[in-house]
Amino acid sequence: MSSRQSDIYVGGGLGGRDGRGAPLDLRGTGGAGPSAGGRRPGSRRWLLIIGALAVFVLAWMFGPRLLSLSVPVRLNGETYKVKTGTPVTQFIDDHLNVDEYTGDLLAIDGSPLKINEGETPVVTVNGRPAAKRATVKAHDVVVVTMGADRTEPITENSTLVQPKLSRNGHGQMIEVTDTGQVGVKVTPVGDESGLQAPTEVRTKAKAVKLRQVNAWKVRPKVVALTFDDGPNPGETESVLKILAREQVPATFFMVGSSAKAYPKLVKAVADGGHQLALHGFTHKSLDKLKSAEVESELKQTAEAIEEVTGARPDWLRPPYGAVNASVYSLLGEQHTKVALWSVDPHDYQKPGAKAIASRVVDGVGPGSIVLLHDGGGDRKQTVAAVEVIIKKLKQKGYRFVTIQQMWNLSQ
Numbered sequence: 001m002s003s004r005q006s007d008i009y010v011g012g013g014l015g016g017r018d019g020r021g022a023p024l025d026l027r028g029t030g031g032a033g034p035s036a037g038g039r040r041p042g043s044r045r046w047l048l049i050i051g052a053l054a055v056f057v058l059a060w061m062f063g064p065r066l067l068s069l070s071v072p073v074r075l076n077g078e079t080y081k082v083k084t085g086t087p088v089t090q091f092i093d094d095h096l097n098v099d100e101y102t103g104d105l106l107a108i109d110g111s112p113l114k115i116n117e118g119e120t121p122v123v124t125v126n127g128r129p130a131a132k133r134a135t136v137k138a139h140d141v142v143v144v145t146m147g148a149d150r151t152e153p154i155t156e157n158s159t160l161v162q163p164k165l166s167r168n169g170h171g172q173m174i175e176v177t178d179t180g181q182v183g184v185k186v187t188p189v190g191d192e193s194g195l196q197a198p199t200e201v202r203t204k205a206k207a208v209k210l211r212q213v214n215a216w217k218v219r220p221k222v223v224a225l226t227f228d229d230g231p232n233p234g235e236t237e238s239v240l241k242i243l244a245r246e247q248v249p250a251t252f253f254m255v256g257s258s259a260k261a262y263p264k265l266v267k268a269v270a271d272g273g274h275q276l277a278l279h280g281f282t283h284k285s286l287d288k289l290k291s292a293e294v295e296s297e298l299k300q301t302a303e304a305i306e307e308v309t310g311a312r313p314d315w316l317r318p319p320y321g322a323v324n325a326s327v328y329s330l331l332g333e334q335h336t337k338v339a340l341w342s343v344d345p346h347d348y349q350k351p352g353a354k355a356i357a358s359r360v361v362d363g364v365g366p367g368s369i370v371l372l373h374d375g376g377g378d379r380k381q382t383v384a385a386v387e388v389i390i391k392k393l394k395q396k397g398y399r400f401v402t403i404q405q406m407w408n409l410s411q
């Protein structure tokens with residue numbers, strides 16, 4: 001009992017916290033003692049070393065980020081020290097004049113219009129497009145390249161190209177064999193510079209093709225009397241009487257507005273066995289009108305006549321003989337043929353019935369188309385000349401036909 005007290009208890013020594021007392025381990029080997037509450041000192045030292053190492057590694061890995069340390073980042077070949085976590089955009093702004101990397105605004109001809117008002121610069125980080133909110137990391141390689149140039153906004157001014165006429169033959173009876181096509185040309189104009197680029201053909205114009213029948217070659221000896229600008233109260237009836245008496249058919253190119261105003265005269269002409277045809281609704285020069293207006297002129301006239309006769313006329317004499325490619329194209333679509341004339345005594349100038357008659361009789365040959373007027377003014381001279389014309393031409397052996405009959409004969 002006494003020996004235990006003497007050789008052991010020193011109090012307050014290592015491992016003595018349990019109050020029971022413990023042997024002092026001077027060898028310092030640690031860990032082998034019987035005491036349950038203590039650790040051996042050698043084990044603690046290793047833990048300290050491992051812990052320090054871990055802290056060192058973690059600090060090496062995450063330290064810069066946590067502590068916002070400056071790291072090297074390359075920008076367009078130069079290396080800069082920059083705090084990690086800095087937005088890439090800010091990093092670039094701090095070191096480059098970004099505006100200088102913006103493309104230019106070019107005029108339509110390719111010349112510079114406004115410097116650095118083109119596309120924004122292209123930014124890559126480590127060879128890939130930079131994300132919107134990207135931040136820099138150590139050893140990132142940031143490259144800023146010029147944004148593309150941008151061409152100013154452009155307005156295209158287009159112009160229509162009227163088709164040309166391709167004529168086959170030389171006669172006064174004209175059939176459209178190909179309605180052709182209106183061309184479209186486009187001229188680009190720069191909105192800001194006002195400069196024009198070369199005009200380009202968007203749609204190529206295609207010629208309107210005509211077949212013209214030469215009435216002069218028609219055999220046998222036939223002639224067509226035609227009356228324009230009616231129907232007209234008084235003169236039209238007088239002409240009809242003479243034609244009926246002489247048993248001569250003629251062709252009446254009617255003004256639509258007159259046909260609409262005098263349906264009884266339209267009926268009288270039809271009842272006389274004559275051909276009814278179109279001469280426009282208001283006697284305007286068709287080549288001066290827009291396509292829609294020409295269409296309306298023809299449609300209204302055709303309807304005024306058709307309402308009375310039940311038949312739609314398919315021949316036109318254009319007022320003043322004025323007709324162009326686009327009018328022909330429209331006529332082709334409507335299967336309407338054109339009749340011009342080969343003998344014009346200028347009866348509308350009222351040179352006297354005698355002069356009118358002799359001009360016609362002297363001018364007529366086989367297949368002639370004679371232009372006379374039963375409307376558009378006082379036509380008493382014409383009326384007086386008609387009987388003379390018919391009698392003299394009959395004496396010369398001529399036979400009278402309508403335009404449609406002459407066309408049929410010449411096919």
Ligand SMILES: [Zn+2]
Nearest residue numbers: 228229319320
């Ligand atoms: Zn006329």
